[in-house]
Amino acid sequence: MNVATNAPTRLRVRGLQVCLAGTNTDVVSEVDFDVALGEVLGLVGESGSGKTTVALSLLGYARRGLHITKGQVLLDGQEILGMPERELPALRGGRVAYVPQEPAAALNPVRRVGKQIDEILRVHEGRGSRGGHVAGRVHDVLSSVDLPTDRAFLRRFPHQLSGGQQQRIVIAMAFACQPGVIVFDEPTTGLDVTTQRRFLGLIADLCATSGVAAVYVSHDLAVVGQVAKTVAVMYAGRIVELGPTATVFETPRHPYTRLLMRAVPSLDKAEVMEGIEGQPPRPASRPVGCSFAPRCPGVGPECLSSPPVMVDLSASHRVRCVRVRSEAQRTSGRQVIPLVDSAQPGPAVLEVEGLRASFGTNEVLHGVSFRVPEDSCVAVVGESGSGKTTLARCIIGMHTNWAGNIRYAGEELSHGARQRDGDVLKKIQYVFQDPYTALNPRKTVGQLVAQPIDHFFGLARAEADARVVRVLEDVSLSADFLNRYPDQLSGGERQRAAIARALAAEPDLLVCDEVSSALDVSVQAMIIEMLRRLQAEHRLAMLFITHNLALVRGMAQSVVVLSQGRIVEEGPVEQVFEHPRDPYTIRLMSDAPRLSPAAATGSGQMPEFRADRATER
């Protein structure tokens, strides 16, 4: 049923269903897949799709409030879901291992790392064997992931390790007992692209050499493309498309997969991203028919009557869509964004000169200079720790410990927002990274958007109200939203409301700090495209800050690459993307995962990984 390989099937999942405890409401249902020996299956889905729930079920485990109700998980033909409670410890970590999402949280803070590795060995193979044997195995396990093996290292506590080292510890634990199956649960969240690339290489390496079957859970299609040979796309608790990664990426057949691919930003071309309207239904309120029907552009009456079943398109490619054979294939590429002539930038709205910013005595920006011309978007790209958020916060006056010059329309800005005059505060607006914390939970959307209008313009009530409605329309929120509170909104709607609040002040410069990083890909695409439209319509100058290079391509006219508090490269977008000059930029470009079908080989050979060993010590 999967990719035709000769390797025997190691893991077989049939009809898996997980419900909210004590109810018939399924969170995950009808999950079928096989994973062969040495193969990696990628399980992709947006938040709430149930991918982590499926991953944990493979260990016979459900989180609090969930209950595995139906189905089979067969490991080498042996059913594990019906296993008695006392046999589960031997299974977990021994035959099926788990690599958690956040190693920093998953490592016990009060236990030394040596002990934590030692423990898994002792639990699974230590019985009867002597301590010396286990100590030797700890050594082997650590060296297999290129970590130091000396006593001093073993005696460290998790918080004394770097993020990358913590990641390797959990990987080492997963491989320690030579399991048959390893489940990776978004293990690269929070890593920079270079570490991620090395990490993916390491996984591919270890899986190939030790012959395990792996399930790799991620929200990131491109990441999955780098490790997985087969991919399963999940939507609303069901697998909607399953097939060889290359096939699925090249010719996606489920409407959701197709739309998802069109929402992924591209590094290599400036294209219009297309988001998906609406949001996935919650477990309790899924429709009778296809769960994707409410958002599907090709929906027909047959989609609404009964839940669709999996349709075999080939021996290895299956799709859960009743119209998959009847619907016309839409193969057109995405619309390309025309190149803006950036040869003659207008006068600068914002000029930053020799900006040095510190936390206490610790300098994090070491003399940063750039300018934002009017009516144009400048992107600041940097990885976590590069100082890009600090840069944004200096500009808006939220971080006050800085030296150098920041000029707005030729005028020097004071350090803190409190010292700046009202006009400047009005003209420079900021959109926060996390829409979940940026909106006061006690205020309605209407009140939130009205606030800057009242503060800056002092209009009559009726006029102000009309303006609120207008601004909301600008961000595609209907007047229905006026009386809603933030916790009644989805993430995307919240971010729209936050952007509306910024626009309500009628700014000249909009500073957007990682505005889409808390959102799903399909929502991110809508937000980014909206910002692009708003920038053009309102002739805004925009400072667009992100860690995601691909977003920059279609968004900005010029780009500034920030690394360790310094600008390492800057220039027009086309030039920097096509001909990067700085080694850091080059590495950033080459290490970023791409969704191009060519990348979807699942081989992931990363020879440079070993070279890293010296620096890590």
Added chain:
Amino acid sequence: MGDHPHAGAPQSADTGLGAARLSDPADGGREGGRYQPMFAGAGARRRAYARAHPIVSLVAGRTGQGIITLFLVSLVVFAATQLLPGNAARAILGFSATPQRIRALELELGLNRGWWSQYWGWLSGLPVGRLGASLANSEPVWRLVEPRLLNSAVLVAVSGVTGSVLGIALGAVAALRHGSLLDNSMTVGALAVLAVPEFVVAIGVVILFSTVVFHLFPGVSLLTPGENILQAPRLLVLPALSLTIVTIPYVYRMTRAATLEALESPYVEMARLKGVPRWRVLVQHALPNALPPTIQVVGLTFLRLAGGIVLVEEVFDFPGIGQGLVNAVTDRDIPVIQFIVVVLAAFYVVVNITTDVLALLLSPRRRIPT
């Protein structure tokens, strides 16, 4: 998600920062509150200024704070007892005394001196036990209070330790059986007992074990002069029982909460998914993490007992400082009030420092800097 310095623990992973951190455990990175330095370079520069071990600096800092607190406490106590309208002379002579007689006594007690001089006289006497004489019976304050101190210390120690041990045990059991009938009934029971005033519990204990229902133990803890409570342990039973009863629910609730939090943590989930057996997950993974908050609550329990003895000792006529304080307040015996209140405040400061240091020792994340 973000790169603002306080946004996340996983720092810029493998960029050589790891190497810097590994080689130098005494590296900075804690200063500046939660704004951690993000770069190896900055960390390395800072390395020259090695810092005192966190335990040393914590103990030193806390002790310093404690001394300042005690100093301020002494000021408050002094101000309250000397500068408020009811001064010592009036207290001794009663409200019907003529102004002339009050003036005369004020002269005798030195109340006519400036407040600073009076305060200094009192404060300098504190550490050496030169506390003046009781206004009620002219005996030296130290001789009056000293035997009571021992009795109260025994009472607090016995009930505090018993209550903490039982509370921790019950709390851990309830957390393990979270949501069960046992857990629910114990939790509601704890909530109820937590609210009942200590003296009502003590009265209940007297009714139950000493008078109305059973006659098992004496309901009054009268010692013969010169005897201390250790020589008459039977007299300790009911007061200690009452205080234990009020202690348990507090420790129980805290332990339950802390254990639940630990049991729900990602590292406990990870331990389960590693195949660690259930009991080992509890003992080796959950409990060590639940310990620091529990220790803090045990400290708080002892502090609560410092207030609790006042009422419970009164119920049992137990000869401790609580009863001493009540008697002194009734007699408006100001030197005794001052001394006992300062002793209780000092107890507060010492317990606080101790629990802080213990909690620090038990959490590597705070003990060993990154």
Added chain:
Amino acid sequence: MTSATQSGRPAASAAASPNQLRRHEWLTLLHRAAASRRGAIGLSLAGLVALVAVVGAIWTPCSPTAFLYAPLQKPSVQALLGGDYLGRDVLSRVLAGGWVLLVMAVAATVIGVSFGAFQGIEAAYLGGRTDTVIMRGMDVFLAFPAIVLALLIVGTVGPKLWLIVLAVGLGHVPQVARVMRAAALDIAERDYVKAVELQGVKPTRIITGEILPNLVSPLMVELGLRLTYSIVIIAGLSFLGFGQQPPAPSWGNMISENRIGLQTNPWAVIVPAALIALLAIGTNLFADAVARAAIGADRQVEQAFVRTEAAKAAQ
């Protein structure tokens, strides 16, 4: 199960609550607390005891201070609860002896919580040196157990009722200030407050418009908790003889006076003791229900409990 809930965000499913809910948050909290089982039990317990006290304030079968029976007379049809150590009617004294406690407890709570909240929020928002001075000052008062602080004050000035109310209220201030400061600091650090600050809105308007509305829940929780403590401390003081002075009846001094007669007429002790206990238990159960309604699930209440307790412990 979803990434949204994993990352600790409020899941969108919690959204269904009606809008008035947030307009009169304190009312809704009370309503939700009363609707929960624990809260309903607490409210009816406390309500019952309060009813006894209120009825007694208006009507008693006989004069609570008249000597009617033999000392410590056992209960009979005429004297339902018997006589006290001086032969006064226990039932009448019980009825008459509660309302002063209730009034004092409520007054002390209101004084303590409002002053404490004001200090805490002020310290949080002004920050810097003001914060340090206020909170260090509070720490000094934390060193006194509440009852000891009250005794210290009452012992010097005399057992005046207003003074007891003030002393008990003062005893709440440092704890309340600490909790409210922590809550206010937490809110003041949120992005949504920063967003308004960046517009140059005045600090006073930020406190009233952005921060205070988010402090309604912790304030309600504190009110409930402190009310329980006020009852406990004021009853205790009255037991020690520092409350209403004889011959006026109060539950606390009845327990103290009639202890000598426990063997003969235990009801003279048991009934007032039980009323105090039920009142305190009822208030505490209701306060807990309010906390639950304010914060959410059991686990979160407990976590908040751990945090506030730990905050109290760490200076």
